[in-house]
Structures are given as structure tokens and as C-alpha cells.
Amino acid sequence: MLQRWLVFLLCLSGLWAAKAGADVKSDMQRVKQAVAAIVPGVKPTGIRPSPVAGLYEVTLGPQVFYVSADGKYLVEGDVIDLRTHTDLTTARRDAARINAINAVGTDHMIVYSPAYPRHTITVFTDIDCGYCRKLHREVGALVKAGIRVRYLFYPRSGIDTPSYYKAVSVWCAPNRKQALEKAEAGGALPRRTCKNPVKQQMALGDVIGVRGTPTIVLGDGRILPGYLPAAKLEKVVERVASGSTGG
Secondary structure, eight states: OHHHHHHHHHHHHHHHHHHHHHHHHHHHHHHHHHHHHHSTTOOOSEEEEOSSTTEEEEEETTEEEEEETTSOOEEOSOOEETTTTEETTHHHHHHHHHHHHHHHOGGGSEEEOOSSOSEEEEEEEOTTOHHHHHHHTTHHHHHHTTEEEEEEEOOTTOTTSHHHHHHHHHHHSSSHHHHHHHHHTTOOOOOOOOSOSHHHHHHHHHHHTOOSSSEEEOTTSOEEESOOOHHHHHHHHHHHHHTOOOO
């Protein structure tokens, strides 16, 4: 008799699992349709069940938000586990941010790198920003410490401004690093134009939350808003890489 009950329960659990799988599949289809209505023609990077029943986590490039299983509601903000006081969204958003930056590709960045980099940071810079220039003077020290520095442009004054044209001129120069060195030192560059990624880099900066320059994005996607001296920045990079959250 006991054996028959066990067989029955095993079969029932299989049916429950199949139903749950079917429910998730239909929920995700509704979520996809809801996202398609919000941003037509843009496919989500990922959709998965969130830790909260009835909510699905949607990753769209560097952005993370939630959509209800019925596709009727969109929720922006962080999910906090009240038992552990853990922010469950921040790490996901950081990962989405660094994935979106990595997708740009180093061919569309200006990169200063040691032969064997131990860590990587990405800097959104404005050539006319004083603290950006201060940070740039310390890039050599960062590289010496084993840190690869990837530059993306974010002229704060916007498109079609002198700062924007300086960024474009650096990109279009025969030697980009040499041009950047001169521009960051306050030197004048000949105005150049060519196919360039400056507008796309500015748009990426907007969606990942750049509000000023320099904005430093660490290897795990965390943002450091503003300048840090090379020695302090190196310590932060090392601490984050080791998984420590200490000050």
C-alpha cells in the first residue's frame, strides 16, 4: 500500500513540475509581449523569474526592472530581502552595466594597458573636465599597478558643443592616444571629423547612470562617481576584486 502511495505522489509531483514549467513559459511570453509594447523593436537581454513570486526580472542592456507575470505592471527599483537585509537588484544591475560596457568592444575605446592586466576599469571622461585631466595624469601609475584603463567619452556639455568636437577630433586623429594626451593637457587640436562612436558612448553613459565626470566603472560594474587619486583607486579596485566590502 505504501509503495502505491509513493508511486502516486511521485507522479503527482511530476505533474506539478510540468504545470509549473508551463506556467513559467506562458508568463515569460506575456512579459516578452509587455516589454515589446514598451520598447518596440528592442529585444530584452534576459528574462527570468525574480525572487518575488509573480515578478519577472528583465534585463535590457544595462537596465534591470521587473514586470508582473500577467504583463500588466512594470516595477522599477530594488528588491530587498528583509530577512538578510540584502539588496538583490544591485548586483544584477552592476552585472548588466559591465556587460553592456564590454559589448562596446575595445576597438571603440581608447585603452591604456599593462602587458598583463590584473584588473580593468572603464572611465567616462570629458576632455574639458578638470578632475578628468587630473585622473588622466595618473593613468601611468594605474597601468604600472596592473590596472587597464578603458576610456569612453562623455562630454557633459552635450552634442555639437566644443567639448564634443574635441572628443571627436581625438577619435579621428591619426594617433588617438597622442591626441588625447595633448587635449587632456589643455592643448589645441586640429578639428577633425570621421565616423566615430562618441554619440553612442554618451547614450550608454546616460542609461547606465553617468551624472558627472570622471565616472569610473569597476570590473564588476560598480560605479565610482568622481575622481580618486591613483593610490586610493588602486586599493578600491583590489578590494572589490577580492570580494571585500570593507571601507
